[in-house]
Structure formats: structure tokens, C-alpha cells
Amino acid sequence: MKEKLVLVGNGMAGVRTLEELLKIAPDMYDITVFGAEPYGNYNRIMLSPVLAGEKTINDIILNDRQWYAELNITLHTGKVIARIDRRQRKVMADDGTEAAYDRLLLATGSNPFIIPVPGCDLPGVIGFRDIRDVHTMLDTARSFKHAVVIGGGLLGLEAANGLKLQGMNVTVVHLTDTLMERQLDKVAGQLLQKSLEERGLHFLLATQTEAILGEDRVKGVRFKGGLEIASDLVVMAAGIRPNTLLAKQAGIHCERGIVVNDTLQTYDPRIYAVGECVQHRGQTYGLVAPLFEQAKVCANHLARYGIGRYEGSVTSTKLKVTGIELFSAGDFQGDETTENIVMKDASRGVYKKLVLKDNRIHGAVMYGDTVDGAWYFQLLRDGTDISDFRHTLMFGQAHLGDAGHGGKNAAAAMSDDMEVCGCNGVSKGDIVRAITSKGLFTLDDVRMHTKASASCGSCTGLVEQILASTVGDYSVSTKVRPLCKCTDHPHNHVRKAIHEQHLTSIRAVMDFLEWKSPDGCSSCRPALNYYCLATWPAEARDDPQSRFINERVHANIQKDGTYSVVPRMWGGVTTPNELRAIADVADKFRIPTVKVTGGQRIDLLGVKKEDLPAVWADLNNAGMVSGHAYGKSLRTVKTCVGSEWCRFGTQDSTGLGIRLEQKTWGSWMPHKFKMAVSGCPRNCAEATIKDFGVVCVDSGYELHVGGNGGVKVRATDLLCKVTTPGQVEEYCYAFIQLYREEAHYLERTAPWIERVGLSYVKEKVVEDAGTRLALAGRFRESQRHFQHDPWATEVEERRENYLPIKKLG
Amino acid sequence: MSDWIEIGHINDIPRQGARVVNTPQGDIGIFRTAEDELFALRDSCPHKGGSLSQGIVHGRRVTCPLHNWHIELTTGEAVAPDQGCAAVYPIRIDGGRISISLPLQINQAV
Numbered sequence: 001m002k003e004k005l006v007l008v009g010n011g012m013a014g015v016r017t018l019e020e021l022l023k024i025a026p027d028m029y030d031i032t033v034f035g036a037e038p039y040g041n042y043n044r045i046m047l048s049p050v051l052a053g054e055k056t057i058n059d060i061i062l063n064d065r066q067w068y069a070e071l072n073i074t075l076h077t078g079k080v081i082a083r084i085d086r087r088q089r090k091v092m093a094d095d096g097t098e099a100a101y102d103r104l105l106l107a108t109g110s111n112p113f114i115i116p117v118p119g120c121d122l123p124g125v126i127g128f129r130d131i132r133d134v135h136t137m138l139d140t141a142r143s144f145k146h147a148v149v150i151g152g153g154l155l156g157l158e159a160a161n162g163l164k165l166q167g168m169n170v171t172v173v174h175l176t177d178t179l180m181e182r183q184l185d186k187v188a189g190q191l192l193q194k195s196l197e198e199r200g201l202h203f204l205l206a207t208q209t210e211a212i213l214g215e216d217r218v219k220g221v222r223f224k225g226g227l228e229i230a231s232d233l234v235v236m237a238a239g240i241r242p243n244t245l246l247a248k249q250a251g252i253h254c255e256r257g258i259v260v261n262d263t264l265q266t267y268d269p270r271i272y273a274v275g276e277c278v279q280h281r282g283q284t285y286g287l288v289a290p291l292f293e294q295a296k297v298c299a300n301h302l303a304r305y306g307i308g309r310y311e312g313s314v315t316s317t318k319l320k321v322t323g324i325e326l327f328s329a330g331d332f333q334g335d336e337t338t339e340n341i342v343m344k345d346a347s348r349g350v351y352k353k354l355v356l357k358d359n360r361i362h363g364a365v366m367y368g369d370t371v372d373g374a375w376y377f378q379l380l381r382d383g384t385d386i387s388d389f390r391h392t393l394m395f396g397q398a399h400l401g402d403a404g405h406g407g408k409n410a411a412a413a414m415s416d417d418m419e420v421c422g423c424n425g426v427s428k429g430d431i432v433r434a435i436t437s438k439g440l441f442t443l444d445d446v447r448m449h450t451k452a453s454a455s456c457g458s459c460t461g462l463v464e465q466i467l468a469s470t471v472g473d474y475s476v477s478t479k480v481r482p483l484c485k486c487t488d489h490p491h492n493h494v495r496k497a498i499h500e501q502h503l504t505s506i507r508a509v510m511d512f513l514e515w516k517s518p519d520g521c522s523s524c525r526p527a528l529n530y531y532c533l534a535t536w537p538a539e540a541r542d543d544p545q546s547r548f549i550n551e552r553v554h555a556n557i558q559k560d561g562t563y564s565v566v567p568r569m570w571g572g573v574t575t576p577n578e579l580r581a582i583a584d585v586a587d588k589f590r591i592p593t594v595k596v597t598g599g600q601r602i603d604l605l606g607v608k609k610e611d612l613p614a615v616w617a618d619l620n621n622a623g624m625v626s627g628h629a630y631g632k633s634l635r636t637v638k639t640c641v642g643s644e645w646c647r648f649g650t651q652d653s654t655g656l657g658i659r660l661e662q663k664t665w666g667s668w669m670p671h672k673f674k675m676a677v678s679g680c681p682r683n684c685a686e687a688t689i690k691d692f693g694v695v696c697v698d699s700g701y702e703l704h705v706g707g708n709g710g711v712k713v714r715a716t717d718l719l720c721k722v723t724t725p726g727q728v729e730e731y732c733y734a735f736i737q738l739y740r741e742e743a744h745y746l747e748r749t750a751p752w753i754e755r756v757g758l759s760y761v762k763e764k765v766v767e768d769a770g771t772r773l774a775l776a777g778r779f780r781e782s783q784r785h786f787q788h789d790p791w792a793t794e795v796e797e798r799r800e801n802y803l804p805i806k807k808l809g
Numbered sequence: 810m811s812d813w814i815e816i817g818h819i820n821d822i823p824r825q826g827a828r829v830v831n832t833p834q835g836d837i838g839i840f841r842t843a844e845d846e847l848f849a850l851r852d853s854c855p856h857k858g859g860s861l862s863q864g865i866v867h868g869r870r871v872t873c874p875l876h877n878w879h880i881e882l883t884t885g886e887a888v889a890p891d892q893g894c895a896a897v898y899p900i901r902i903d904g905g906r907i908s909i910s911l912p913l914q915i916n917q918a919v
Contacts, residue, residue, distance in 0.1 A: 438890075449890045519825065519843040522865040522872035522879075545825035549863040549874040557874055561860040805828035805839060806816040808911075 002030045003102040005302065006091055008081045008246065010035025012044060013275025013291040014107025015063055020299030022071060028303060031073045032099045034091070037130055038078040040064045043439070044130070045288065045471060051134050051162030055436075062439050074099075084250035086268060103302060106247055106258060106266070106273040110240040110286070115150065119212030125234045128159045137233065141166035144232030148172075148221050150209055152179040156237030157192075160201055163235070171202040171229060173209060173221070175238075183328045187344065188351050188367040195324055195349070242277045242284055257284045262309040264298035274298050280312060287315050288441055288471065307488075314381055325411075325465065327373035330363035330380050331355060338362055341394050352394060359387040371461040372396030388717075388758040397712075411465035420462050423455035428466060435470045443467060456711040484523035486515050491527070491744040498531050504539045505532060506546055520546075527745035530632065533668055534740050537782040550630035553802070554790045555612055563612060564605040566629035567619045568665065571639045571658035571677075572600030581622030589615055599636030599674065601627055613799045616791035625789040628665065632746070634736075635674050637661040638686065642679030642696065651696035653679035656725050660694075660732060666787040667736065667779070670743040670752075675732075688716045691739075691749040692732055697721075701728050705735055705761065706753035714750045717758045720766045734765045734775035737782070741775075813901065813908040819847065820905065827862035827871070832911065837898060838862030839907065840882050842869060848882040849900040849909045855880075855893025 005021075007014045010033050018031060035041075039061070046060040068075040079093040090100040112127025114120050124140070126133050140147070141163060149160040152174030160170045172179075178189035179196075193203060204223070212234055213220040222228045242257035253259050253267040257279030264272050264280075274294045276286050285291060290313035297310040314330070334340060334355040341354045350368035354361055354376065360383050364376040375397040379386060386393055414420070416429030434440060434450045446463055447454040453463040482488050489497075494513065503509045506528045510520060520528065525546035532540035544552045555563035567582065582602055586594050593605040607615055616626075628635060637660050640646065642653030657677040664675075676687040677694040687693025689709035693716055695702040700723040704716030719735065722728055738761065743752040753761060764771050794802075822828045822841040829852055830837045836852035838861050846869065852862045859875030869882045879888035885895040899910040 517868060519867055521867045521870075522877070525865060525867065545823055545866065548865065553863075557860075557863060559857070559859075559875065561858075561863070800821075801823070801828075804831045804836075805821050807831040808814065808816075809831075809833035 002028065004100055005029035005031045005103045005105065006099050006101040007031065007033045007105045007107060008091060009107035009109055009275070009277070010037070010039075010041055010075070010077065011107055011109050011275065012041065012062070012288070013109070013295055014105060015041040016292050016295035017105060017107070017274050017298050017302070018073070020296050021302050024299065024305065025303035029103070031071075032101075033068065033073055033075050034079055034081050034093060034097075034099070035075070035077045036080045037132070039131060040067065040075075040077075042131070043471075047128070047131070047134050048158035048162055050131075051137055051159065052165045053162075057131060059436060081246055084246060084271075086250055086271075089270065102270065104271045105298070105302070106271060106277060107275045108243040108246055108273075108277040110276040111243050112236055113239045113241050114236050115209060115238055117209055117211050119214060119218070120236075122212055122214050122218050123216065124214070124218030124232060125212055125236065128155055128235050128237050129240075133235075137163060137235070138166065140233045141168050145169055146171075146229075146231045147233040147235065148229065148231040149235045149237055150221075151237035151239065152203070152205070153182065153237060153239070154180060155240075156235070157196065159235045159237055161196075161199070163233070164200055168233070169202075170200075171204060171231075173204045173207050173223070175206070175208060177206040179203075179205075180326075183365075184326065184367070185332055185353060185365050187353070188326070188328075188365050191349065191351055191367050192324060192326065240276070240286065242279065244277060247273070247277070255279055262297075262311060263301045264294055264310060265301070272298050272302065280310065283312060285313065285315065287313075289313065290315060292441065325366075325368055325370045327366040327370035328364065329373070329377045330361070332363035332365040334363065343394050354394065356386070359385050359390065361386060370465060374461055374464050382755075384755075385757055385759070389754070411462050411469065414462075420466065421450075421452040421455070421459050424451040426450050426452040431463060431466050432470050435467060440467075441471055458711050483527060484521055486510075486517040486520050486524050487513060488516075489513055494528070495531055495535070495742075498535050502536070503532065504536045505541065506543055526551075530668060530670065530745050533786075534670075534782070537785040551632070553609065553612060554616075554626055554628075554630060554794060555607065556630040558605065560606075562606045562608055564603050564629070565607050565612070565615055565619075566597065566601050566603050566627035567624035568627040568661075569601050569624075570661050571637055571654055573639075573654060573658065574602075578622060578624060581619060581624070585615055585618045588618070591615075597629070597636075599629075600638050601629065601636060603629070610803050612802050613795045617795050620789070620792050620795065625665075626791045631668070632671050633666070633668050633673065634661070634664045635672050637664075638674070638676040638690070640677075640679045640684040642677075646679055648682060649679035649696070650698045651679060651701065651725075653677040653685065653694070653696050656694065656696075656701075656728060657685075659725070660729065663729065663783070664732070664736060666789075667740070667783060668786060669736070669740055670745050671748045673736070673739075673749070689713065690716065692735055694728055694732075699723070701725070703728065703731055703735075706749045706758070708748060708750040712750070717753065719758075719762065730772065730776050731765060733779040734772040735761070737775040737779035738764050740779070740782075812910050814911065815906055815908045817907055818905050819845070819902060819907055822847075822907075825866045827864075827866060829860075829862050830909070836860070836862070837909065837911075838871075839900070839909070840866055840871060842866060842882070846882075847900050847902055847907060849898035850880070850882065850885050851896040851898075853895060854878055855887055855895055856891065861895060 041063040043060045043062050049055040079095055079097055081091050082094045083092045090098050092098050112129045126136050147163045147168045147170045149156045149172045152172050160172045164170045178186050179193050208224040210224050211222045218234050220228055220230045244254040244258050247258045248254050258266055258273045258277050260266055260273050260278045260280050264274055266273050275291050294310050297308045300308040332355050338355050338357045343352045353365045355363040361380040366373055414428045418428050420426055420428050431450055431452050438449055440446050453460040483491050483494055501512055509528050529543050529546040549557050555565050589611050591604045595603045597603050637657040639654045639657030643649035643651055673691045675692045676685040676690045678685040678687045679696050687695050688704050689707040693704040702721050703719040705719045707716035708714040739749055816830050825843050827838045827840045838850050838852040840848045852860050854861055854873040856878045859873040861871050861873055863874045864871040870879050872879050878891050885897040887893045901908050
């Protein structure tokens, strides 16, 4: 017989736990759900838009009754559980309904805090917590005029905004002198207040409520000091309290909330609790992301997988109050041990404050322009040392060179038909519709369903803003991202295990780290193949089936299934003979397009797969090898003509570029890797947007690293200056090897350096000669194994793989 | 019914890989999983027509090389939330020799 699971509380956290549980153990339990409200599970965060008239109740239902029926879940709505009998393991509802359990899940949520002043129990005094409250407000707005909202926090302001939109005259009363003081500092609070006043709301700040007036229903409110105002409705939005009543009565240990451990278990091992009612490591949570993370961990334990711990969440608030962009995270008030960086532009209505401690972000408040909120929050969570880019920190990650979303950085100001994701053609309306119709809550969900920000990622900030304003809140937890769905280990763990455990094959890594899928997926296999090869160049065997098609067939797949072929042209220098050979190949194989690339090479586009070996053979015969224009590898070294021809040239940039390319070609990398050598600071080879760039000067060579000319233009950081070509080579190899050994697969040098910090790279490559020599040595050793022309090998050994297995007709 | 057409030997297809059969009606991808199961699918992703035979095979799925859609080899269906289907053809193996069965109009054209 199946075990019985009873859920008390038919809200977002509890039902999410069931969803997670049913995903991994669909047949384990007979499930019964008790909900006090007469509805299926709905999105409580969306009550504000319902009040504002932007949505209906039906729009915010997450799980309708049919959902429960289809999954054979017994649903009791409108029944409040009155008692838990822990000895006999059953729960009893106020109408006498009983249900026995083997496991009990408490998700009783929270209650609005009703300030205990005289008159607080009068009709017309409500909280803002459920659908019934919203109905009360809407009904009142139809026949009455004046409303008072007590509490100028998030919930209160949303209630006030909604009531105003319903035509009421609304006054917000707040105990302190700053609105939303838990999320905003004083300046941001004042900006917010000003724009809300412009929308017609009235405020009484630093005001304490003394009594609610009226006989049979509310007539007004009196404040300390004697002021009285008329009111037909009082909304108490002065905070929420975890609903622990039931648990307390059953003798389960509670403090502010129901106390749970890292597996979401209460002091009674048969009873779990999730959501706003719990207290975990002293914290209570009211945002979606932590609750959903709790749900996932709890489901895992209910399914007896026994792995996964909830370790708490750092939350950020990025909230849309009536079309106003707000973001805050961490400790944004600061104290005597912190410093502030502040930017305020009153006429643009923009305010940003970053609180720093020991060169790390400690907190952030943003008003008006929140596009970089997610970035600051990530820096905060990761504890990144920001000293390397402190001078540009305030201008955000996206302050220059971001392509693909028309320069927009405030989602609220965008209309529904405006394009957010320029790669995949996704408009704001598409994203909003997907979020509401499919019930999406996370960035990953949105990416999966709409593809917005799933390609180049430059519009991620905008998508997060839209998510925040549509879902109602948006928060991320601290969890380290696993490499892919097949494992819980992040990239770093995997690399470490491969190194320390001497793992030389994909199979060995999967076995040692207990991969969850039998043979991985298209995300992890290429990564593992690379990590094994890069760590153990002499021992690991390449697995072509774990390579992306371009690396498997050493050409670049095009949209019509043909390929493009780029022969190597050292340093971008060619000869009449090479050009003749390329022209002959293009004629012989009827190659439709011949194009010069951005990296100073010639691209032959539209080659049929079965022609590839013959095309390569002809190019090989003319002395050319693969240009690796398809791989996560050294691509090109772009050069200018330097001192050999140019009247400004200071050094032989062409010769140096050719030498660098001849020494580094063929090396597999975490991602593509581009170099350039410019002969003088005029920088015609554009060396300062390359992964490794050399700018020759009269006295030597400037070495620049971490540049990128693509989606997000990033100028290089200066690594150091050296004096001889030999030094350039050594530093170059050391830098490449550090990147090869430590970056995550598919991480370009630019984000890698931003992650680990330029100081770290300098420490390894510049400051410590021993480390530099060792790195360069390991690179040379690795090159002994990889510097072979793959085209020649394929022509020799695997020609038949390029042909159809059979031609019919 | 002898509408089975022999197309080659299992050893001609790499494990976790695929080869193509050209037909007058378009290419068919022949996929071999790590467990030596074989599948035949129209070599065209329901998304933008990418050549599925060029993708990475993992479990009983293949990832399209153009935009990373995941396609179930057993049914040809795109893995949710993506939606679409690539046609699946009957396939059998006998002593290492692989045969596929084509729908009428392709068969007649042979």
C-alpha cells in the first residue's frame, strides 16, 4: 500500500513541493491536500494586479481543480485543519474531516499582522493577503470613497495603488519617515514617495495609529497627536507573521516560525514544513525563490532520495510598484565600517547606491534604472573583490557596447510589441504572456519557454526586470550552479576531481562523480571531453561523439546543413600560390561563396559534407592546414604590417603574430580564443578587443588580455609590459594555459577574468616567474599532443564518415 | 511484406552517433545510442530544419546542432517546452545488418 502524504496549506510553497515530488516519485504517496480558501492554488503575489484591475482571478490560478483530479490528489478546499494528532498520525479539520498520514507537510503560510488598536475588529478593517481581501476591497471601492492603508511597505503601497486605480481616495500611513525602509534607503524612499504623490496618493509618514473609529463599520482613523481622518476602509499592511498556530498546538517546536532543519524537517521527523510558515537557521522568507528552493529540497527528502540540503538564501528585491523600477539587496544602509558609492540624477529620476565593505559589495539600492541589479546581486552573493573595476562599477556591467536590444535598459518603459531579445526576436509581450500563461517564475523557465536571453544573453537584465514586474517579485538564491542537469557538481568541482583523481575519460568522471544520467547530455559531454583533454593531454583520448558538430567535422555548419571551410593563413599573410589553390578548390567544388573574415582569413562557404575530405586534401596539398575557425580553440592572430612596411610601425608585428600563431594553433580551449598584434598604439589590428592582444611600442610590447568584440564589447585589461619578443611568447603561453586550466567550459576570457579578477591573473602570470614558467611549460607539453592538422587526419582515417551510409533512388 | 531496405551494418555507425541515408524525398538520419539501440528519423529538426544526424546523441535523445533543440529518438518529438516532431521510420537489425522501412511514396520512388 502506498504511504499517505497530507499537505496542510494549499498555497504556492506547498503545492510546488508536491509538483517537485511528483516529478521524481510520481507513485510514492497517496496525497491529500487541505486548503482553508475555497480555491485551487493561485499566485498570491499577483493579487496586486487583480486589485489594480489588470488581471482577473482566473489569470492567477496556478493549479485548477482538474490538476488535482488528474493526479489523483484528494483536495479539500474551504477546510481549516483544527488539530494534528501526532500519536495517531492524523489531522482533523474544523468540519470533522479527518485524514491519516505517514508524512505530513505543513505549508500554512503567514497571516497579516493586525495592529491591536481599538476598533481593529470592525467590519471594513482587513489585511491584504488573499482573494477574499481583494474582493472586499473591490466591493468597498464600488460604494465608498475613502481608504486608509496602514503600512508603507511593499504590500501597503501595492494595495494603495490598486485602491487608487479603483477610484478611491487613498492615504498611506507609515510608522517611520521612509517608505519601504526595509528595501530602500531614505533618498530612494523619497524619490518613490514623490512619484507616488504625483499619481495621487496621500502620505502620513512618522505617524502612529491610535484607534479605528466607527460603530457598526469603519468610519475613520485617529492618530497619535489627535489627527482624525474619515475612512470607509482600512487595510492593515503592517507586516506578516508566520502562521504557526496549528504547529504550536500540536507541540511542534516553533519560535518566530516552525523551526526546520536543512532538510525542511520539523522537530517531529514525520512532519515537514515549507514556505512562509517556517524558520530556517533563524530566518523566515517571504519571496518566491527561497520558497521554491525549499520545496525542491523537501520533495527530495519526501521521495527518500536523501540528498540535497537547503542552506538558506540571500534575497534581493526587485519590485515594480506602479511602474516604478526599484531594486535592493543586502545591507544597503551601511555603517561605520562600510563605504558608499552614490549616483543621483534627479531629473532622470535615477538613483543608485552601492555599499562596499573591504572592496566587496555589501548592499545595493537602485531606483529608476535597475538593469544592473542582477549583476550587483551576483557580485554580492559571490563576494567578488571589485577593486579591479571599482572605477567603472557604478556604471554597471552594460555601460558600453551592449548590442542587441536597442539600448533599452528599463523594461517598464517598453511597450508590449518592443523587441527585448534581438537574437531570437522575442518581444516584451511574448515574455509577459509566457510568464502568465505558463506560470513561469525563474529566468531559466523564461529562457526555456521563450528563448529570450537564451542565446547571447545581452538582454538578461531586461528579461529579469520583466520577470520581476510580471511575477511580482524576483529573487535568486545562493546556490552554486551545477554544470548541467546531469549532476549537482559545479564546473570547479568537476575540474578539481579530474585533476586530483586522475580521471582521464568522460566515463571515469561520470562514474566517480555519480552522474545522474547514463551517458550525459549535449551540455556536459563536450565540457568533460575538454576538461579531460586539457588536464591530461598525454593520456586522455578525444571522444569525437562528445564534440559539437563543428569540432567533429572540422568545419563550420551553416543553416542549410552545408559547411564553411577556412584554411589557416598565418598572421593573415598569404601568397599567390595559396590564393591560387583556394581559387582552384572553389572552382572545382563549385563553392558558392568566398568571403574574407574578420580575422583576416578566407572563408569558403557552402561546402557539402561529403566534399569536405576532398576539399581539405587539395588545400593540404597546397601547404595549408585547418584554420580551426570552427572550434573552441585558438582561432586567428590578426596582425598589421608593422615595422616592415608601415611608417609608424615600432616592431615587427607581422613576424611576431605569425610566430605566436605557429606556436599556439591546434590548442583546445574552454572557448574560442583570438589574438592580435599591432605594430604601434594606432592599433590597426584591434588588439585591445582580443583575448590576448599585443600592442607594440617603441620600448617594447604591451600585453593586453580579456577583450571581446562581440555581444558585449569589452576592452582588454593591461596585463603588463615586456621588452622582448621571447617574453611576449612566454607570457602568452602562460596566460593561455592558466585560462585552459581554470576557466569553465564555454567561458570566454572576458567573463573569466571578471570572475577571478585581473589581480589573480597578474599574480600567476606576471608576479611569480616560477608559476609563469611552469604554466608556459605545461602549454608547450600540451601542444606536443595537439598540434596536428585535423584535416589531414580525417582525410587519412575517417573519410567514409563524411559520406551517406546509403544512397537510395 | 518485403518493404524493408537494407542500408548498412551497425558498425558503420559510431556509438552515440549517426549516419545519413539519402532518399529522393530527403535525408533520413540513422542513430545509434550508447546502448546500441538504433533509430531512424527524418534528418530535419522541426524547428528550422537542422540536420539532426549532425547533433550530439545522449541517452535516447539527440540535440540539434543549429539551436540546441532536444529531440526524442523514440518518437521524434521535441522535448518540452519546445514543440514539434520529426518523422520516425521503422528500423530493424538482423545479424548486424540494418534495414529501414519507408512509407509508400518514398518506397515507390526507389
